[in-house]
Amino acid sequence: MGMSKILIICYGNPLRSDDGLGWRAAEELAHSLHSPSIEIVTCFQLTPELADSVHSTDLVFFIDASRDGEPGELSFSSVIPTTATTFPHYLSPPAVLALAQQLYGNVPPAFLASVCGECFELGEKLSPKVAAGLPRLITLITYAAQRLAR
Amino acid sequence: MEQGRTIVIDPVTRIEGHAKITLHLNEHGRVEDARFHVTQFRGFEKLCEGRPFTEMPSLMARICGICPVSHLIASAKACDALLAVRIPPTADKLRRIFGLAQVVQSHALSLFYLASPDLLLGMDADPAKANLFGVFEKNPQLARDGIRLRQFGQQIIELLGGKRIHPAWVVPGGVSEPLTEARRDAILATLPEALQIAERTMEWYKTTTESLRGEIASFGNFPTLFMAIVKENNGLTFYDGKLRIVDPSGNVAVSALDPSRYWEYIGEKVEPWSYLKSTYYKPKGYPDGVYRVGPLARLNAADRCGTPRADQELAEFHEIQRTAVLSSFHYHHARLVEILYCIERMEQLLNDPEILSKHVRAFARPNALEGVGACEAPRGTLFHHYKIDEQGLIRWANLVIATGHNAVAMNKSILQVAKHYVHGDKLTPGMLNRVEAVIRTYDPCLSCSTHAAGLMLLHVQLMNAAGDVVDEVRR
Numbered sequence: 001m002g003m004s005k006i007l008i009i010c011y012g013n014p015l016r017s018d019d020g021l022g023w024r025a026a027e028e029l030a031h032s033l034h035s036p037s038i039e040i041v042t043c044f045q046l047t048p049e050l051a052d053s054v055h056s057t058d059l060v061f062f063i064d065a066s067r068d069g070e071p072g073e074l075s076f077s078s079v080i081p082t083t084a085t086t087f088p089h090y091l092s093p094p095a096v097l098a099l100a101q102q103l104y105g106n107v108p109p110a111f112l113a114s115v116c117g118e119c120f121e122l123g124e125k126l127s128p129k130v131a132a133g134l135p136r137l138i139t140l141i142t143y144a145a146q147r148l149a150r
Numbered sequence: 151m152e153q154g155r156t157i158v159i160d161p162v163t164r165i166e167g168h169a170k171i172t173l174h175l176n177e178h179g180r181v182e183d184a185r186f187h188v189t190q191f192r193g194f195e196k197l198c199e200g201r202p203f204t205e206m207p208s209l210m211a212r213i214c215g216i217c218p219v220s221h222l223i224a225s226a227k228a229c230d231a232l233l234a235v236r237i238p239p240t241a242d243k244l245r246r247i248f249g250l251a252q253v254v255q256s257h258a259l260s261l262f263y264l265a266s267p268d269l270l271l272g273m274d275a276d277p278a279k280a281n282l283f284g285v286f287e288k289n290p291q292l293a294r295d296g297i298r299l300r301q302f303g304q305q306i307i308e309l310l311g312g313k314r315i316h317p318a319w320v321v322p323g324g325v326s327e328p329l330t331e332a333r334r335d336a337i338l339a340t341l342p343e344a345l346q347i348a349e350r351t352m353e354w355y356k357t358t359t360e361s362l363r364g365e366i367a368s369f370g371n372f373p374t375l376f377m378a379i380v381k382e383n384n385g386l387t388f389y390d391g392k393l394r395i396v397d398p399s400g401n402v403a404v405s406a407l408d409p410s411r412y413w414e415y416i417g418e419k420v421e422p423w424s425y426l427k428s429t430y431y432k433p434k435g436y437p438d439g440v441y442r443v444g445p446l447a448r449l450n451a452a453d454r455c456g457t458p459r460a461d462q463e464l465a466e467f468h469e470i471q472r473t474a475v476l477s478s479f480h481y482h483h484a485r486l487v488e489i490l491y492c493i494e495r496m497e498q499l500l501n502d503p504e505i506l507s508k509h510v511r512a513f514a515r516p517n518a519l520e521g522v523g524a525c526e527a528p529r530g531t532l533f534h535h536y537k538i539d540e541q542g543l544i545r546w547a548n549l550v551i552a553t554g555h556n557a558v559a560m561n562k563s564i565l566q567v568a569k570h571y572v573h574g575d576k577l578t579p580g581m582l583n584r585v586e587a588v589i590r591t592y593d594p595c596l597s598c599s600t601h602a603a604g605l606m607l608l609h610v611q612l613m614n615a616a617g618d619v620v621d622e623v624r625r
Contacts, residue, residue, distance in 0.1 A: 048263065048282055049301040083283045102286050103294050 004058040006145050008033075008040045009050065011064050018117030018130045021065040025137060032142045045090035048099055055104035059148055061141055062093040062112045065130065071118035072129030074136050079110040111144075113137055171585060173568050181572050184565040186426075186557070186589065195547045203232055203516065203538050208318045210534065210549075216259065216595055219252035219307060220527035222320045223389070224534040227523025229322030231410065232538060234517035240507040241324030243499050246389045247337075248310050248320065249525065250492040250499075253388060254344070255303025256528035257445075257485040260593040261351075262296025265482055268587045269358050273365065274580035292354060295347045299489070302344045306496070309333045324511035334500055341497050345459075348489045352463065355486055362479070368570040369588045370478025370563030373398030375431055375441035377555070378451040379409060379526050386452040386460070386491055388526040394451045395431065395441065400474040409524035412533050412550065428557035429550060440562065443530025443555040444592065445484035450474040455487075457494035463487045478563050481591040516542050527552050529595050553594040563588045 008029060010022035026042045033040070041053070046062075054060055062079065069075060081097035091099065093112050101107040115133040126134065158172050174183040194213055198206065210225040211218035223245055230237055237245075267280035270288055279287075286293035310329065311317025319326050359366065375398070379391045384405075393407035407415060419428045419436050431439035441447070449468075455461045467487055470480060499505060516538060523534045530552030537546040567588045571581045 048297050049304065052297055052301055099282065099286075102283065103290065103297065 004037060004148055005056070006035075006038045006059045006061070006148060007053060007057040008038065008061045008063065008141065008145070009043065009046070010040065011043045011046055011062070013044055015122060015124060017119040017121055017123040017125065018065045018115075018127050019120050020124065021115055021117065021126060021130060021134065021137075022063045024126060024134060025063045025141070028134070028138045029141060029145075032138060033145055035146075038145055046093065046096050047090060048096075050091075050096050051099040051103055054096055054108065054110075055100040055106045058108050060097075060108055060110040061145070062110065063137070063141070064112070064114055065117040065120075066114035067117065069116035071116050071127065072133040073116045074133050074140070075112075075114045075116070076140060077112055079112050081107055113141055171564060171589070173564075173572060173585070179573060181565065181568040184561060184568050184585075186560045186564055186594075195549055198544050198547050201544050203229055203536060203542050203544055204322055206534075206536065206544065206547075207320055207322065211318070213549075214595055217252060217256055217527050217529070218317070219248055219311075219320075220525060220532050221534070222317070223249055223525045224523040224527075224532045226320045226322055227390075227525065228521040228534040228536050229523070231521030231523065232516050232518050232536065232542075233322055233512070233514040235323055235512040235514045237324040237512050238507070238509045240328070240504050241510040241512075242389075243502060243505055244310065244325050244329060244510065245320055247496050247499050248307065248325075249388045250496050251303045251306035251310070253303075253528045254489055254492045255300045255307070256593075257489050258296060258300040258303060260528075260590075261482060261485050262292070262299070264593070265587075265590050266292060266296065268583070268590070269355070269362070269482070273362075273584050273587060274578075275583075277579050277583070280583070289354075292351070295351060299344060299347050299351075302340055302347075305340065306337050309337055321511065323513055326511065328508045328510045329506055331506055334505060338497065338500050341493055345490070345493050348486065348493060349459070352486045352490070355483065359479075359483075365584065365587070366477050366479045368567055369584075369591055370559065370566060371476050372562060372566065373476060374559055374562075375403060375434075375439070376447035376450040376474055377431075377441045377443050377531060378448040379524065379531060380452055381456075383456075384451075384453040386448055386455045386464075386488070388492075390525070393531070396447075396451050396474055398474055398476060400450065400472070409531075409533065410522040412522065412524070412535075416550065418550065418554070426557050427550075427554045429555050430558065437558050440558040441555065442478070442559045443552050444481060444528075445488050446475060446478065446481045447530065448526060449484045449487060455491045457491055457498065460487055460491035460494055463490055478559070478588065478591045481593070485593075527595075529553060529593055530555050551595070553592070556592050556594065560589060560592055560594065563592075 010026035012019040012022040014020035014023040023042050026040050029040055066075060079093045079097060081101050082094040083098045097107045097110055115130050115137055118127040118129055156172050156174050158170060170187050172185050173181050176182040198209055206229060207222050207225040210221040213221050263282060266285050270285055271280060282293055307317060311319035376396045377393060379387060380394045381387045381391045393409055394402060395404040397403040415432050417430050417432045417436060419430060421428060430436040431441050449464060455464050464487055467483060520537045525532055532552055533550040535548040536544055539545050564585055567584050571584045
């Protein structure tokens, strides 16, 4: 039996302070994960083309800053396909999965990992609370990906 | 007597960026005037002042998340002019391939993601269904093809430039890295599938639009000039050439205009109700000097494409009308012809033995204090114009973008559609969607590279002259 293919989609705007969490996480994960079965993708927004990548993988992690909760708080939840978001320029994680399911008849298990942001103004640095939450997120994703990629 | 009223569509949905439309009604409830307001402000021309000119391509690419490659190319060409260098032939060809790939992904976004719900589901479709999910329900192959074709263009941009959005591969004097054989072969391997999709979509488009004759007749169907850069043989190009202006009867009005002296024949007008500058053809003045740019204008201006399938389709396109093809609805058709051309042309360029040459950049210090770069962006002619000081710092910049060229025509188009479909005493989603749909034919790009936090929902208000809301529609 081959290794599971894992897709990690890190998204946000690296010029909007804490919204750059996904990009920072991608840099860190590139150092901690070296399996050929793990692909890390960075993007500004989730667009319909991702459905094509999602459907041909076994597990998906979405990583983004959130606005819900206390700044620096880590959250991790499963993502269920839903078509509620339909704007063509950017989709939500549930909409990406729903599109993959509709277009290709296959949707893998997916999870969203977030750290709640504090500052979304112009800037290339994470706020102290989000920067402090980043290592916990990296540990979580690295552990989960390494176990599941076996 | 009943007072005059205004209908506001804010924001306009399924376009690139942020805008609103106001329809001004007279005392009889009939549309009297219409305006397309661009409500976002970017200010790139001011914020780049004082920066080294070598930074300009990368800075200017940030203007847009959809067509950064066009800004990169126009900016690099303006910098080439500042260096006063002739870039290596391979760099020229690689830039062309880069631009063609972007046209494919941009046109795919416009046609499949933004416009196909109108074309496939109809202008009166439930707004909640007017998206890719709705398209999938009715035509799964079309939805899959749209996603695949956009991905095709983006993958080529990534293979050449290192990343899909805001790549910095195009630099003053050429490109930063040569093309490897492996990457050349990887791109070539994707072309047959892309061509199949383009052919299948063209066939679908021609049968689907049979039922939209009313829209074809009323969507920006009026005489204007058409402007585009053409090659020396008056063929279609996206990279370099002279400007050609065609009149409404299809005759060449002016040819061989030098793009680097655009200000001699193109004027820019600032209207107090929009951040978008409106351009006009100076000899005819404003607003009589209205002209259109982009796919429709390029095909009206070009005598040929120079690739087999696109040339067949261009001949058919020119048969739509004995004069220039006037209805803006045909922008969609023109996009498909251009997608075919781009795929075929990329194959020609990639099979050129010179394409793998390592000599891809010319180096020089600034040799001129002023430079203009022009190219054909997906939406039309794009000019970047810079002035620098002796230290190579930007002292002045002017950008003339495709959507600005089309601003006057877009206003006229909205007015035509609104007069045809909108009556002030009754607001329906289908009626208002047609007003938005005519804007979508132009695929205006108002910059959407920012990471928006909110959703763009349609909000329409009907107001009397006193500013009181007398009717309201949200969706």
